[in-house]
Amino acid sequence: MLVSPxxxxxxxxxxxxxxxxxxxxxxxxxxxxxxxxxxxxWQMQPxxxxxxxxxxxxxxxxxxxxxxxxxxxxxxxGVHARxxxxxxxxxxxxxxxxxxxxxxLNSYLPKDISVLRLSRVYPDAHARFSAxxxxxxxxITRTKDPFSEDFxxxxxxxxxxxxxxxxxxxxxKYTDFTSFSRLHTDVKTNECIISQAFWEQHSGKLIxxxxxxxxxxxxxxxxxxxxxxxGKGKTDIMxxxxxxxxxxxxxxxxxxxxxxxxxxxxxxxxxxxxDNDLPEDATEEIIIE
Numbered sequence: 001m002l003v004s005p006x007x008x009x010x011x012x013x014x015x016x017x018x019x020x021x022x023x024x025x026x027x028x029x030x031x032x033x034x035x036x037x038x039x040x041x042w043q044m045q046p047x048x049x050x051x052x053x054x055x056x057x058x059x060x061x062x063x064x065x066x067x068x069x070x071x072x073x074x075x076x077x078g079v080h081a082r083x084x085x086x087x088x089x090x091x092x093x094x095x096x097x098x099x100x101x102x103x104x105l106n107s108y109l110p111k112d113i114s115v116l117r118l119s120r121v122y123p124d125a126h127a128r129f130s131a132x133x134x135x136x137x138x139x140i141t142r143t144k145d146p147f148s149e150d151f152x153x154x155x156x157x158x159x160x161x162x163x164x165x166x167x168x169x170x171x172x173k174y175t176d177f178t179s180f181s182r183l184h185t186d187v188k189t190n191e192c193i194i195s196q197a198f199w200e201q202h203s204g205k206l207i208x209x210x211x212x213x214x215x216x217x218x219x220x221x222x223x224x225x226x227x228x229x230x231g232k233g234k235t236d237i238m239x240x241x242x243x244x245x246x247x248x249x250x251x252x253x254x255x256x257x258x259x260x261x262x263x264x265x266x267x268x269x270x271x272x273x274x275d276n277d278l279p280e281d282a283t284e285e286i287i288i289e
Contacts, residue, residue, distance in 0.1 A: 035112040078258030125272035135265040159231030178247035181216035226253035
C-alpha cells in the first residue's frame with residue numbers, strides 16, 4: 001500500500017506505517033563462524049573490539065549503507081562459534097542469491113571471522129528470539145599442547161566421566177540455574193530447559209555437550225567448572241544438587257576458562273525461512289551445523 005499524495009502519515013495507524021516500511025526491506029539471517037580469542041565477545045561495546053562490530057562494519061562497507069545487525073545472543077570474551085546467526089534488513093531482495101557478496105565479505109573480514117551463508121527470512125524472524133535451541137560444546141585436553149591452547153582447557157588431574165555424567169542427569173531435572181548465572185544480569189528469568197547434557201571422551205579430550213532453549217550469561221562455563229569438581233571427587237552428587245537448589249552463584253564452582261567453549265549449533269523453525277532458501281529435505285525444523 002502506498003501513501004497517496006497530500007495524505008499525512010498521521011492518518012494511518014502505526015502498524016500500517018510499519019507494514020509500509022517492511023515492504024521496502026528484506027530481512028536476512030547471516031551465518032558466521034569465528035575464533036573469539038581476540039574479541040571481547042559478540043556484543044558491541046565502547047572501547048572494545050567485538051565480533052558484532054567487525055561484522056557490522058564489513059557488511060555496511062560492502063553494501064554501501066549503514067547496516068545494523070542483531071545477534072542470536074551474547075558470547076563472552078574468548079568464546080568461539082562454529083555457527084552464529086545474526087539478522088539484518090536490506091532494501092535488496094536478492095542478497096541471498098548473490099554468491100559474490102559472501103566472497104567479498106570474507107575477503108574484507110579478518111581471518112578469524114568467516115561468513116558461511118545468507119538466508120532470506122520473513123520480516124518477524126529474529127536471530128535471538130526465534131531460536132528453538134542452542135548447543136554448546138566445551139573441550140578439555142589432558143595433554144599440554146601449544147596448538148590447542150586457544151581452543152581447550154588443559155586439565156592436569158584426572159576427572160571421573162561417570163560421576164560427571166551422573167551430575168548431568170541431576171542437572172536436567174531442574175530449570176532454574178541461578179547458581180550458574182553471572183550476577184546482576186538484566187534478564188527476566190533464570191529458567192532454561194536443558195534437553196541434552198553429557199560428557200564423552202574422544203581423541204584424548206573430554207568433551208561436554210549441552211543443548212537448551214536458552215542460556216544465561218556464563219552458564220555453561222560455570223556448569224563445567226562445577227562438574228569438574230564433581231569429577232575430581234571434591235563435590236559429591238548430593239552436594240551438586242544442593243548447589244542447584246541454593247540458587248546462589250557463590251555456592252557453585254569457578255567458571256571454566258573461555259577458550260574451551262564453542263557455540264556449535266542454533267536451531268530455528270523452518271517456517272521463518274522464505275521457501276526457496278530452504279533445503280529440499282526441510283520439514284518442521286531446520287538445523288544449521
